[in-house]
Amino acid sequence: MLLRSESTTDLAARPYQPISDYALIGNGHGAALVARDGSIDWCCLDRFDAEPVFSRLLDRRHGGFFLIAPVTPYDAVRAYHPDTNVLETVFYCPDGEIRVTDFMTVPDKSRQASPSYLVRLVKGVAGRVAVEVSYRPVAGFRPGFPPLEIAGDRVLAEGCPTLVSAADYQFAGPVAQATVTIRAGETVGFHLVDPSHDMTPLVPDDLLTASRACWKEWSEARRYEGPFSRQVVRSALVLKALTYRPTGAIVAAPTTSLPEEAGGVRNWDYRFCWLRDACLCFYALKKFGSTLEAEQFFSFLIDTFEAQETGKLKPLYGIDGSVGLSERTIEHYEGYCGSRPVRVGNEAEEQHQVDVYGQILDLVHLYKSLGGVLDERLRRIGVTMANYVAAHWREPDSGLWEPRLAPKRYVHAAIMNWVALDRAIRLFGPRPEWAVECDAIVAAIRQEAAHAGGYLPQVFGGTDVDAAVLIAPMVDFPIDEEIIERTVDVVIERLGHGPLVYRYRGDDGLPGHEGTFVLCAFWLIDALVWLGRFDEAKARFTGLLDLANDVGLYPEEIGEDGAFLGNFPQAFSHLGLIHSALVLDLHAAGGKPAVRGTYADRTLRETPNRRPTGIEEGEPTWSWS
Incomplete structure (x- = not known):
C-alpha cells in the first residue's frame, strides 16, 4: 500500500493510526511506539510512567510526535533486527530506498542514571530520497507547545529532550522541520537526549552496535x-x-x-x-x-x-x-x-x-x-x-x-x-x-x-x-x-x-x-x-x-x-x-x-526443546543490573 508523508499544512489532519501499526522500542527505563509511517507518536523517556515527550497517540492536535519519512509516496516494510528490540523500517520510493533504524540505547552499566538516548538512523540504500523530518515535542500533558530554539546542531525546548542532528531546521509553528536528501551509502543520525547528560560522544554506528549486541546476548x-x-x-x-x-x-x-x-x-x-x-x-x-x-x-x-x-x-x-x-x-x-x-x-x-x-x-x-x-x-x-x-x-x-x-x-x-x-x-x-x-x-x-x-x-x-x-x-x-x-x-x-x-x-x-x-x-x-x-x-x-x-x-x-x-x-x-x-x-x-x-x-520437567533452569545457574556475561 502506498503511503504519503505528511506536509506542513496537514500535520493535525493526519488520522489516528491503527494500534496494530505501531512497534515498540525501549531500554528498561522508558519506551516509545513507532508508527508504520515513520512517526513516533508515544514516548516516555526516563521512566515508563513519566510524562510523555510525544503523545499524538492520544491527541492528534495537542500531542507531540517525531516524524521521519520520505517526502514522496512510498511502500514501507518493517521488522526487528533478529533477537533484538531494534526496529528497522525500509521505505521504497520512486527515486530510491532508505532504511530507518529506531532504538533506545541500553544504559551503560557504570551509570546509575540512564541517558535515555532515543536514536533514529536513516541510511540510503539506493538512489536519492528526499526525507522529511518533523519534530514537535510536548512537555508532558501541559496545554500548548513549548517554544523551540535552534542552536547549531540542536533543537531545544524547555521541559523537553534535546534533538541532536545536522539537519537544517526551519520553524513551522510549533514544529521544527527539515528536508534531508539521503543518497545511497549515506547515514544521517538523529538523537533525542536529556539535556542534562553529556551529548558529546554520539557515534551512531557505535550506539547501534552496542544496543544490538546487548539485546542479542x-x-x-x-x-x-x-x-x-x-x-x-x-x-x-x-x-x-x-x-x-x-x-x-x-x-x-x-x-x-x-x-x-x-x-x-x-x-x-x-x-x-x-x-x-x-x-x-x-x-x-x-x-x-x-x-x-x-x-x-x-x-x-x-x-x-x-x-x-x-x-x-x-x-x-x-x-x-x-x-x-x-x-x-x-x-x-x-x-x-x-x-x-x-x-x-x-x-x-x-x-x-x-x-x-x-x-x-x-x-x-x-x-x-x-x-x-x-x-x-x-x-x-x-x-x-x-x-x-x-x-x-x-x-x-x-x-x-x-x-x-x-x-x-x-x-x-x-x-x-x-x-x-x-x-x-x-x-x-x-x-x-x-x-x-x-x-x-x-x-x-x-x-x-x-x-x-x-x-x-x-x-x-x-x-x-x-x-x-x-x-x-x-x-x-x-x-x-x-x-x-x-x-x-x-x-x-x-x-x-x-x-x-x-x-x-x-x-x-x-x-x-x-x-x-x-x-x-x-x-x-x-x-x-x-x-x-x-x-x-x-x-x-x-x-x-x-x-x-x-x-x-x-x-x-x-x-x-x-x-x-x-x-x-x-x-x-x-x-x-x-x-x-x-x-x-x-x-x-x-x-x-x-x-x-x-x-x-x-x-x-525437561523436554528436548527446553531444559529447566535453577536459581543458581549462570547468567550471560552481560547483564542489565
Missing part, C-alpha cells in the same frame, strides 16, 4: 528451541523491554488510555506493576531461562510487601514500589480516536484483590523448587500472607478484572485462596488452621460455587461464566476433570469468537463494551492441553499466532473485526503466548501427565 541465552521459538523469543523480548531496570518491576503496558472500545470510556493507565501480572511474567521469564530478571522481580516483590504497614497488599504499585497512584483525567486531550477520558494514574490501586496472595505464594513455591532459599524474612512474609487468607477468604473482593462494582465472591479468587494455603503448607509445613481452611475452600467451590450445569461460574451462586476460572487446572486445583471439561466447553460456547475469547459478558459497572481478551485465549489453550485436547489447542494457538501484527506484537484486546484494542503491547498477552507454547511443548513430549501439577512441577 540476552536473547541468545534463552533455553528454548522449540517449534514456536521465534514467537516465544519475541514475546520474551517484549517482557524484557517492559521490565523497569532499577527495580525489576514489570509494567502491564507502556501506554495509557488506549481504549478497550473505540470512542468509549474504558481507557486506563497501565504503566504500573500489577503484582499478579508480574508474578505470571516471572513464570514466563523463568521458563524461558531468564534467571536474572526473575530474581530481580522477586526482590521487588518482597521489598514491596515489607513496606506495607498492614500486611494487606494492593493489586498494583508504582514501578519503584510507590503507592498513591491517584487517577486524574487530561481534560484537553480528545483521546485515541475520540476515546475519552485520557487517564493518568489508576484508582484500581484502592481495590482489594485477594487472588494476589495465592499468586505470590505460588511464586515462592516455584522459587524454592528451583533451589531458592527460604530465609527468615521470606518465611515471615509467606506465613503472614497465609494467615491473612485463612482469616479472610470468605469475604467478597473486587476480582482480578477490576469491575467498577461492589465486591463479590469470585470463584477465581477462591481458587487462588486455595493456592495460597496449599503452597504455604508445602513451603512451611502443615498448620491446623491452614489445613482446615484449605479443605473448606475446596468444599465451598464444589458444593456452593459449581453450577448445576456442571461448570464453574464467575461468582458463587451465579450463572455467568468467566474465563479466569480456566486457570484452575494449571494451579492443580483439586476438582473433577468433568467440571473442567464442561467449564471449557461453556467458555467456548458463550465467550469464544474463533480462536479468541472474551473474559466475561456480564455487567461490570461501566458503559459500553470491550474486545476479546488475548490472555484468556491462551488460558483456554492451556486448559485444552490439560484435558488432552491437544489438536484443538494447537489449532487455536496457530490461529492466535496469525493475529499478531507484522512485528509480532499483541495488544490487550482484539475486536471481532481484528482491530487491536487496549494498551499496547500488553505484557499479559505475551506471557500467555510463552506459557502456552511451553505447555504445548510439554504435552508433545510427555502427553497429559507432563502438563499436570503446579507451575513449579511443569517448570522442572
Whole structure:
C-alpha cells in the first residue's frame, strides 16, 4: 500500500493510526511506539510512567510526535533486527530506498542514571530520497507547545529532550522541520537526549552496535528451541523491554488510555506493576531461562510487601514500589480516536484483590523448587500472607478484572485462596488452621460455587461464566476433570469468537463494551492441553499466532473485526503466548501427565526443546543490573 508523508499544512489532519501499526522500542527505563509511517507518536523517556515527550497517540492536535519519512509516496516494510528490540523500517520510493533504524540505547552499566538516548538512523540504500523530518515535542500533558530554539546542531525546548542532528531546521509553528536528501551509502543520525547528560560522544554506528549486541546476548541465552521459538523469543523480548531496570518491576503496558472500545470510556493507565501480572511474567521469564530478571522481580516483590504497614497488599504499585497512584483525567486531550477520558494514574490501586496472595505464594513455591532459599524474612512474609487468607477468604473482593462494582465472591479468587494455603503448607509445613481452611475452600467451590450445569461460574451462586476460572487446572486445583471439561466447553460456547475469547459478558459497572481478551485465549489453550485436547489447542494457538501484527506484537484486546484494542503491547498477552507454547511443548513430549501439577512441577520437567533452569545457574556475561 502506498503511503504519503505528511506536509506542513496537514500535520493535525493526519488520522489516528491503527494500534496494530505501531512497534515498540525501549531500554528498561522508558519506551516509545513507532508508527508504520515513520512517526513516533508515544514516548516516555526516563521512566515508563513519566510524562510523555510525544503523545499524538492520544491527541492528534495537542500531542507531540517525531516524524521521519520520505517526502514522496512510498511502500514501507518493517521488522526487528533478529533477537533484538531494534526496529528497522525500509521505505521504497520512486527515486530510491532508505532504511530507518529506531532504538533506545541500553544504559551503560557504570551509570546509575540512564541517558535515555532515543536514536533514529536513516541510511540510503539506493538512489536519492528526499526525507522529511518533523519534530514537535510536548512537555508532558501541559496545554500548548513549548517554544523551540535552534542552536547549531540542536533543537531545544524547555521541559523537553534535546534533538541532536545536522539537519537544517526551519520553524513551522510549533514544529521544527527539515528536508534531508539521503543518497545511497549515506547515514544521517538523529538523537533525542536529556539535556542534562553529556551529548558529546554520539557515534551512531557505535550506539547501534552496542544496543544490538546487548539485546542479542540476552536473547541468545534463552533455553528454548522449540517449534514456536521465534514467537516465544519475541514475546520474551517484549517482557524484557517492559521490565523497569532499577527495580525489576514489570509494567502491564507502556501506554495509557488506549481504549478497550473505540470512542468509549474504558481507557486506563497501565504503566504500573500489577503484582499478579508480574508474578505470571516471572513464570514466563523463568521458563524461558531468564534467571536474572526473575530474581530481580522477586526482590521487588518482597521489598514491596515489607513496606506495607498492614500486611494487606494492593493489586498494583508504582514501578519503584510507590503507592498513591491517584487517577486524574487530561481534560484537553480528545483521546485515541475520540476515546475519552485520557487517564493518568489508576484508582484500581484502592481495590482489594485477594487472588494476589495465592499468586505470590505460588511464586515462592516455584522459587524454592528451583533451589531458592527460604530465609527468615521470606518465611515471615509467606506465613503472614497465609494467615491473612485463612482469616479472610470468605469475604467478597473486587476480582482480578477490576469491575467498577461492589465486591463479590469470585470463584477465581477462591481458587487462588486455595493456592495460597496449599503452597504455604508445602513451603512451611502443615498448620491446623491452614489445613482446615484449605479443605473448606475446596468444599465451598464444589458444593456452593459449581453450577448445576456442571461448570464453574464467575461468582458463587451465579450463572455467568468467566474465563479466569480456566486457570484452575494449571494451579492443580483439586476438582473433577468433568467440571473442567464442561467449564471449557461453556467458555467456548458463550465467550469464544474463533480462536479468541472474551473474559466475561456480564455487567461490570461501566458503559459500553470491550474486545476479546488475548490472555484468556491462551488460558483456554492451556486448559485444552490439560484435558488432552491437544489438536484443538494447537489449532487455536496457530490461529492466535496469525493475529499478531507484522512485528509480532499483541495488544490487550482484539475486536471481532481484528482491530487491536487496549494498551499496547500488553505484557499479559505475551506471557500467555510463552506459557502456552511451553505447555504445548510439554504435552508433545510427555502427553497429559507432563502438563499436570503446579507451575513449579511443569517448570522442572525437561523436554528436548527446553531444559529447566535453577536459581543458581549462570547468567550471560552481560547483564542489565
